[in-house]
Amino acid sequence: MITMQGRFPVYGLNLQTARPGEILESPHEVTIDASWRTAWQSAFPASSRISTSTEYATGCGLEEIAIPASMLLNMTLCFSVEPFSQTCRYHLGLENARQEAVVREGDTFRSFTRLDRMGNTSRGDASVIHTTHILVNQRDERVFSLLKRSYYDPIPAPVDREASSDAGEHARYFTDIGETLLDRFQSVKSFPAAPMQDLSTDDVILHPAVRPIGWTENLALSTIYRNTHPIHWDSQRYGREGIVVCGGFVQSLVFAISDRELRQVLDEVLERSSHVNTVAPEDRIGAVSRILSVEQIDGHMQAVRIKTLGLKNVDVEKELVGVEIPAELLDDQPRKPSEIETLCQQKCPVLAGKIALQAVRTIIRPNS
Numbered sequence: 001m002i003t004m005q006g007r008f009p010v011y012g013l014n015l016q017t018a019r020p021g022e023i024l025e026s027p028h029e030v031t032i033d034a035s036w037r038t039a040w041q042s043a044f045p046a047s048s049r050i051s052t053s054t055e056y057a058t059g060c061g062l063e064e065i066a067i068p069a070s071m072l073l074n075m076t077l078c079f080s081v082e083p084f085s086q087t088c089r090y091h092l093g094l095e096n097a098r099q100e101a102v103v104r105e106g107d108t109f110r111s112f113t114r115l116d117r118m119g120n121t122s123r124g125d126a127s128v129i130h131t132t133h134i135l136v137n138q139r140d141e142r143v144f145s146l147l148k149r150s151y152y153d154p155i156p157a158p159v160d161r162e163a164s165s166d167a168g169e170h171a172r173y174f175t176d177i178g179e180t181l182l183d184r185f186q187s188v189k190s191f192p193a194a195p196m197q198d199l200s201t202d203d204v205i206l207h208p209a210v211r212p213i214g215w216t217e218n219l220a221l222s223t224i225y226r227n228t229h230p231i232h233w234d235s236q237r238y239g240r241e242g243i244v245v246c247g248g249f250v251q252s253l254v255f256a257i258s259d260r261e262l263r264q265v266l267d268e269v270l271e272r273s274s275h276v277n278t279v280a281p282e283d284r285i286g287a288v289s290r291i292l293s294v295e296q297i298d299g300h301m302q303a304v305r306i307k308t309l310g311l312k313n314v315d316v317e318k319e320l321v322g323v324e325i326p327a328e329l330l331d332d333q334p335r336k337p338s339e340i341e342t343l344c345q346q347k348c349p350v351l352a353g354k355i356a357l358q359a360v361r362t363i364i365r366p367n368s
Contacts, residue, residue: 011228012087013115015127015155021164023171024113026079028226031108032067039224040071043217043249044256045209048265049194059192060266061184067103069268070252072144076135077248078225079111086229089126090151091247093274097146099267100178101137108138112170116147118161120154127155134173142178146270182364185266186298191366194264198368199304203291204330206316209257210286213245218281221249245279247357254310254357258287262304266364271305273359276337279312285356286311288320290330292360302365307332310357319350332360 013024037051049056050066057065076097085091117130129152135144213221222232230237232246251273259265279285292305307330314320326347329340335358344352 011082013084013129013152015087015153018115018118018129018155019161019164020115020118022115023164023168023174024080024083024115025170026083026111026113026226028079028082029108029110030075030079030226031106032103033105036071036224037065037067037105039220040068043213043221044068044070044252045211045260046256047260047263049192050264050266056192056194056264059188061188062102064104067105069099069144070255072099072103072135073097073146073270074221074225074246074248074252075109076111076133076144076146077148078222078227078246079109079135080113080133082226082228084113084131085150088150088152088229091275092128092149092151093272094251094270095147095149095272097144097270098180099144100142100180102184103137103143107143109135109143111135112173114174118155120159124154127152132174136173140173142173142176145177180267180269182267182297182301185301185364188300190300191264191266194366196264196365196368197261199262199291199294199365201291201293204325205258205261205289205291206320207258207261207287207289208317209260210284210311210314210316211253211257212282212284213249213253213279215240215281218243218245218249222246241280243281245281245283247275250275250279250285250310251357251359253285254287254308254359255361257285258289258306258308262289262306262363262365264365266301266366268361268363271360271362272334273357273361274334275357276340276355277312277353279356283312283356284314286314286316288316288325288330292332296367297364300367302367303362304365305332305360305362308357308359308361309355310359311351311354312356314351314354323348323350325351329355334358
């Protein structure tokens with residue numbers, strides 16, 4: 001009897017050969033059109049007119065409705081899963097995520113990932129890898145960039161490896177920094193009139209909206225955005241109860257929920273974010289935010305720095321109105337999940353096990 005054995009392809013970072021300075025190219029190249037924005041906003045509500053109204057967007061100096069920055073962030077993250085993070089245990093956090101070029105319908109995107117630092121934990125049972133991720137358009141312009149920390153299996157010996165001396169032709173994407181959208185908006189003399197709420201330092205906002213990423217939505221988003229990590233969709237391996245929503249999608253829904261009270265958001269920079277408790281499909285996502293500072297820019301814009309907690313399975317109106325929330329949970333200091341859980345158990349039990357995300361970002365708004 002003749003038998004045959006199949007070859008099983010393996011994707012993600014190869015810890016046997018990975019070196020600092022190495023640049024990984026995603027195999028994905030995707031052209032977007034208006035349907036991408038429509039599909040995105042069907043899952044992540046849009047409250048700022050720059051991403052819903054042609055008249056408002058052109059009044060802000062753009063040629064067409066803005067593509068949501070959160071959509072670009074998830075392209076940057078998800079396109080890198082197949083060559084990089086498909087072997088990752090956990091997504092630890094993001095830093096300095098920002099849009100660097102105007103995006104138009106019909107643009108085509110690719111992504112690149114550079115290994116910046118890598119090392120094993122003190123216990124030696126895992127490793128942490130620091131990376132820079134770049135999204136590039138068909139004109140070879142940097143469109144979006146972010147820094148990421150990821151948790152992997154231990155790096156096999158030798159752990160300390162010589163940095164890659166030749167990163168190849170793609171190294172140029174990691175040296176030239178694109179413009180900020182703020183540069184473009186500074187030339188706008190006045191912004192179109194639109195509803196806004198005044199924001200003041202130390203305001204704490206219990207965002208009313210609470211909504212899930214459903215089972216079908218999670219599968220569709222993971223597919224469209226090329227997130228190939230099986231933990232996000234392979235229920236044969238993990239069971240329905242073991243599927244986890246991609247961290248980028250969780251963050252995007254948290255921000256979408258909170259932006260109704262923060263509009264009109266013209267641009268934003270994510271200072272840092274990290275995940276505290278995992279989110280499964282059908283978990284209900286909510287948010288609470290604290291305004292850390294409000295600064296005027298050139299008289300007609302303001303930069304608002306915000307700490308936001310993403311919540312899961314909390315009825316914000318019924319469970320948090322009148323509740324004293326520890327100030328430590330809403331300051332700008334990064335905290336470990338264990339520290340957050342201890343704070344909640346001791347000072348705010350209603351939030352114990354219910355915080356999914358902590359994030360600090362700065363949004364740019366017109367002056368009201």
